Amino acid sequence: MKWIPAFSKRTMFIYFILLFLLYLFYALNTCLVDERKFSLNRFLLKRQYTKYKNAAVRFVSLLGFNVEDNDYKYRRLKKQNLIPVKRLPDALVIGVKKCGTRALLEFLRLHPDVRAAGSEVHFFDKFYHKGFEWYRDKMPPTLEGQITMEKTPSYWVTRTAPKRVQAMNPAVKLLAVVRDPVTRAISDYTQSASKSVSLPRFEDLAVVNISWGGSQAVAASWPPIRLGIYLRPFKRWLKRFNRESLLLISGERLVADPAAEMARVQEFLGLKRVITEKHFYFNSSKGFPCLLKSESRSTPHCLGKTKGRSHPHINPSTLETLREFYKPFNEKFYELCGINFGWP
Numbered sequence: 244m245k246w247i248p249a250f251s252k253r254t255m256f257i258y259f260i261l262l263f264l265l266y267l268f269y270a271l272n273t274c275l276v277d278e279r280k281f282s283l284n285r286f287l288l289k290r291q292y293t294k295y296k297n298a299a300v301r302f303v304s305l306l307g308f309n310v311e312d313n314d315y316k317y318r319r320l321k322k323q324n325l326i327p328v329k330r331l332p333d334a335l336v337i338g339v340k341k342c343g344t345r346a347l348l349e350f351l352r353l354h355p356d357v358r359a360a361g362s363e364v365h366f367f368d369k370f371y372h373k374g375f376e377w378y379r380d381k382m383p384p385t386l387e388g389q390i391t392m393e394k395t396p397s398y399w400v401t402r403t404a405p406k407r408v409q410a411m412n413p414a415v416k417l418l419a420v421v422r423d424p425v426t427r428a429i430s431d432y433t434q435s436a437s438k439s440v441s442l443p444r445f446e447d448l449a450v451v452n453i454s455w456g457g458s459q460a461v462a463a464s465w466p467p468i469r470l471g472i473y474l475r476p477f478k479r480w481l482k483r484f485n486r487e488s489l490l491l492i493s494g495e496r497l498v499a500d501p502a503a504e505m506a507r508v509q510e511f512l513g514l515k516r517v518i519t520e521k522h523f524y525f526n527s528s529k530g531f532p533c534l535l536k537s538e539s540r541s542t543p544h545c546l547g548k549t550k551g552r553s554h555p556h557i558n559p560s561t562l563e564t565l566r567e568f569y570k571p572f573n574e575k576f577y578e579l580c581g582i583n584f585g586w587p
């Protein structure tokens with residue numbers, strides 16, 4: 244009778260090991276992982292990893308099952324020996340800060356022939372010394388014919404950026420979103436105020452006393468105000484690139500009619516018009532157009548909380564002063580770019 248408990252202990256142990264192995268096999272073969280963080284997966288699926296590196300989250304298999312079978316497009320391309328590789332950008336969203344650059348990029352990513360770096364790379368302003376190989380490595384892998392992009396709004400005002408971008412590729416396509424400079428300034432201020440509670444009122448920063456007599460002037464060198472003078476940086480870019488290489492996008496139209504503005508963008512980039520009305524819906528509580536689905540999500544969603552913040556109430560006389568200040572710059576800008584954006 245002594246062998247019975249001994250046998251059951253051994254059997255139980257073997258069953259336990261088998262169950263554990265079965266669980267491991269199941270978990271590793273079907274779990275939802277972030278490929279960039281899962282190093283063992285990189286090792287076992289090195290080739291597939293390179294191919295899918297830019298995807299945030301995908302179903303992957305440690306044992307090689309169902310990795311490519313999920314994706315008809317990539318299976319077909321593999322048969323043709325086409326493998327995505329990282330390339331320097333063909334197009335850049337160069338600015339302008341707080342004008343809707345994130346919305347533009349997220350909308351563009353709906354296009355199957357566009358792949359974009361997720362976060363701002365800041366190569367032409369902060370990291371130029373790291374070299375083009377470093378920059379290329381920041382890009383998502385693309386197939387022949389797909390457009391590689393990135394957006395860094397500070398390129399617009401970086402003095403050295405036009406020359407550096409030209410050195411990378413004189414035929415690069417440039418996109419800049421512009422918006423009523425007064426709203427842009429308030430948006431810029433709202434962002435700073437969200438990080439610093441003790442920030443003075445917008446009115447006190449935008450318009451300053453210039454004499455004891457009480458005369459006032461616009462604080463033209465305060466960055467939120469200065470950045471709204473689009474004329475100067477635009478001229479700088481035009482010294483290096485011809486007008487046809489630089490598309491100006493209306494930040495207002497990107498909100499009011501995203502499909503129409505995206506039609507212009509797709510035409511400029513030489514893309515088939517894939518992004519249309521059917522990709523957008525207006526979210527009335529957010530007050531902005533949102534996406535019905537995107538590359539990473541199949542459900543309706545809006546841009547993050549930091550996009551589309553509510554702005555503080557601004558004294559109407561300050562608004563009037565700022566509008567008067569920007570008027571001559573706006574008019575010269577309209578003249579030079581050949582578009583009347585109709586800012587008040």
Ligand SMILES: Nc1ncnc2c1ncn2[C@@H]1O[C@H](COP(=O)(O)OS(=O)(=O)O)[C@@H](OP(=O)(O)O)[C@H]1O
Nearest residue numbers: 340341342343344345346430531532546550551552
């Ligand atoms: N669809 C959609 N959803 C949310 N927000 C939208 C959208 N389209 C344009 N915008 C406007 O984009 C403003 C932020 O601009 P940027 O993305 O260029 O900002 S940043 O420079 O990258 O910080 C952001 O500014 P705030 O309203 O001040 O938050 C928005 O007005």
